[in-house]
């Protein structure tokens with residue numbers, strides 16, 4: 001008898017193990033827009049090398065998460081181009097087909113294709129999208145809307161309201177309240193959406209459908225957040241979404257976008273890009289903790305594409321600061337090089353606010369006050385650091401100023417746009433091993449379907 005029951009138990013264990021280990025009830029898909037390997041590396045290394053009160057143990061959640069997860073890399077080339085945009089990338093990831101840049105939820109022939117969120121709804125799950133840019137923007141749109149071009153933002157807003165989603169949170173009130181959409185919010189309420197516009201209103205909602213539009217256009221950058229106390233953070237929106245979606249016994253699928261990593265990278269501003277990475281890191285910490293406690297939740301973290309491609313580099317030093325000697329007095333093998341000191345990271349993290357917002361303030365000064373000295377002084381206030389920009393008699397435009405700041409930090413950028421570089425995908429929880437290896441972003445929908453058993 002004993003032997004028999006032991007075999008029985010072993011058999012049950014044998015058959016139950018692969019199922020319980022590979023099928024997830026819920027999925028949270030976190031997308032760092034524009035978050036290529038370069039900025040991921042700079043962020044994780046910066047947390048190690050700088051002294052940040054936010055990270056007393058000098059380790060980012062991202063680093064811990066990657067070390068506990070399965071990791072793969074994927075291509076994101078489109079139907080006919082090597083480099084993608086956010087709309088095409090979101091569509092390819094969510095809908096599993098190639099398409100052309102600009103397309104939202106349609107294939108290259110312009111035909112509507114079904115997204116992973118729409119498939120999850122068919123299976124009885126609840127779904128939602130969150131972004132800290134605006135909800136009619138390309139990434140959330142690619143998961144729920146179907147239009148030929150991402151510029152059709154009013155049509156996207158209309159489709160979000162008429163979608164089967166339970167939760168839509170972010171910025172973009174503009175697209176729900178003007179022109180053809182001037183009555184859209186009252187229609188949304190008729191369809192059972194609870195419409196909220198502040199953090200406080202959002203926190204009062206305890207069940208049901210939730211449409212939160214917390215700013216006219218995008219939500220504020222990390223460096224501006226303290227000026228907007230009634231706007232929820234990405235983490236706060238994610239907490240509320242999971243609270244509402246997890247009430248469905250059949251499970252949920254939630255897409256969370258940290259959208260402004262991409263915007264700061266487009267402007268080649270490293271400090272603000274790193275602070276947007278902190279936004280993602282804080283949100284990841286919450287989602288990962290939820291997944292650790294609820295062992296039926298898959299967490300997948302990736303980017304849609306790489307933006308900017310930042311890196312520290314070493315360079316020749318000329319003039320009096322050049323030294324042929326090391327601290328020990330030995331001659332360097334190849335002198336006069338600056339290999340970039342660790343404190344450079346400390347300096348970078350002092351730069352929270354976008355110079356993009358400071359520069360127009362400089363240009364609004366009386367013409368006679370728009371001097372190189374004044375620009376350098378205003379820039380130093382934003383950087384939180386007395387960095388010599390070597391402007392001489394030159395008053396650069398915004399792009400020229402950013403170039404000078406990057407030179408001072410020892411940073412190079414490959415582009416102000418997107419690259420065609422490979423993207424890291426990190427998976428934690430049941431079915432995570434499905435996301436190992438090298439793949440294409442159109443494989444993601446199939447992988448999610450398999451893990452969620454859709």
Ligand SMILES: [Zn+2]
Nearest residue numbers: 033034086304
């Ligand atoms: Zn993007």
